[in-house]
Amino acid sequence: MSVKRYSSMEYDNFEDLLFGHSKYPVKTGLNLEIGAGYTTAEINYAPRPDAAENKATLVNEYERITRDIMERMVQVGFPSIVLETEHVQQMTHNPEWGADIATAQKAIMEEYHDEYGIKCALRHTVGDVRGDRERIDLRGDAYSRILESFEQIASSGADMLSIESLGGKEVFDHSILRNDMRGVVFSVGILGALDVEYIWKDICSIAKKNKVVPAGDTACAQANTAMFVAGGLLDFKLSHSVASVVRAISASRSLAAYEAGAVGPGKDCGYENNIIKAITGYPISQEGKGSTCAHSDLMGNMAMQCCDLWSNESVEYRGDFGGTTVQCWGETLSYDCSMMNTALEAGVGKTLRDVLMVSDRYRDPQAFILSYDNAYRIGEVITAHPDDMYLRAKEAGMKACELIESGSEGFLELSKFEKATIKKARNDLKSLDENMESFICNCLDIYSSEVDTFDPSNYGL
């Protein structure tokens, strides 16, 4: 597959960014179209801990999950639903497990589609199993197993293919705990982007062969790690401003999947997807207030602003007062979608979008830079350097610093600590090498000695 670099924004104006609408909607599954004028809930789930004992117990668990969701959707009258199955590692290690589960889930979804006409699709997210306790081996046997898993699920009922790729994580974990912006840019902007491009060329070939959708990736292992370590307002673990800079840089990493042929919807936990949508025009999945079952964040409403799928991140399958957890959260998400779709039908979609966005815009620096207008501005600096993955990552980080600093002159309140850290991040980024070649050369020297598990050959370096 060839690589297409984005040198301009697919959207001409940030005002055109809106939930339920994308420039290039995706038709998938059973009569579903994503980003074609309406939003759809994407329910995500994890099996109970003891359900993965063997293939039969796991297939049975996913059958129960799928039937529960479909039943609740028709009981409450929702017109569409997406199911996302994030593989537990047994499913990827044993590709036939993933395939059998996809087949079983799709059969149930077809049953409901045939009987009730409910539009639906199945996303499978293969586990990135390319690391073990000794080392990370991104291009060896484990990679072959991942591709085999994609092959099998694509031919067994999965409509959309995704992965949460790990590339760059070993250097990122080391760097973020030391406030090392050089390491952040290297791990996310260079190593991550190289890995994403490498794997997505293969995933897109598999998707094309099987006539399914190569949906997209996420910088979960990097940007979400920073965001979750940073935590809430009173968690003094990591600067929220620094986590925001990581997020901006991560867009240049996630973009590599679309440059290699992915068409969306990007993964729910990719909070950088607002930037991706502005650049590519492809639909996105997002999570926010509907994912409090999995984690807390500081942009629960805002995350809906441009979503095409609306997700809960993940919930363990078990009983709750209102039914099973997948029923409860699927219903909550679908009611949110119903509200968004009503606003679209009534012609007040942009008003609702702005209400959602403004309610969180000033809650946290990360919410501020991901507000659709600022997300668009970060996209612009990324597309200004289409052929230089270093510069686009660095400039995205610099832009985030600039936005946060200028925002703090308005309604974005920053603590003294946040002001100091954003100033330091900007200076650190500014002082980095002038060009990619010397930057990579220096980083190879530094991180080969500082990070035991870093092996440049994993990235073709």
Added chain:
Amino acid sequence: MIDINPKNILIRYNILVESDMTPEEVAEQLFPTDPYIRQIAKAVFEGDEDEVVAALQNTIDSGVDPLSLINDALMAGMEVVSTLYDYGLLYLPDVIISAQAMIEGIEYCKEQSKQVHESKGKIISYVVEGDIHDIGKKIVTVLLRANGYEVIDLGKDVPVEEVVAAVKREKPIMLSGTALMTTTMHAFKDVNSRLLASDINVPVVCGGGAVTQDFVSDYDLGVYCEEAADVPKIADSILQGLDIRKLRDTFHKH
């Protein structure tokens, strides 16, 4: 585009509670007064490994026992860091950087002495079998070492048998295990069963990702830990004689 003043919608409580004093100003009041010791403690606070070693050398040259400097100077400096972290004046990277400097200093002191340094206690840390997500374990390990504990770091994706064998061999005061996923955290229960079968009652402190207090409360040796910064406090409590029930009373917050 709609925009409003958010003052009636949200409160950034982190700004409300922020101290007027800088971390450096508070630290100045907490450093030891002896000029030699103070210099070492300040170097730890600043995370300057070279300065730590230089200040240690300077102090040792003046006739002070190298091993006494571990507790009196290095740990004293780290205690200032930990105190400011607890106050919310320092952040995790500050602690990590200071801890690295302190660990360098401890190694230097050991090299300079012919005697053996006793740690506060031995702790085994690991990530459960099937799980390679280890940033939480790395944080916990640094925090424990920074608080004077010897940590046997078994790494990530550690088989149950290996954890149990390490406990039998090392006889730690506690285990610290992390897991990200619901499907891997079951390994905590297996460790618990295997230890009990061998009549070993060491606390298994568990946290991370999908791990919940309810889950950990379900097995006899389990102590749930929500915050990495609590792990050294749990270890200190064990040294003070708290058993698993009392540890749960103290550290189970929900």
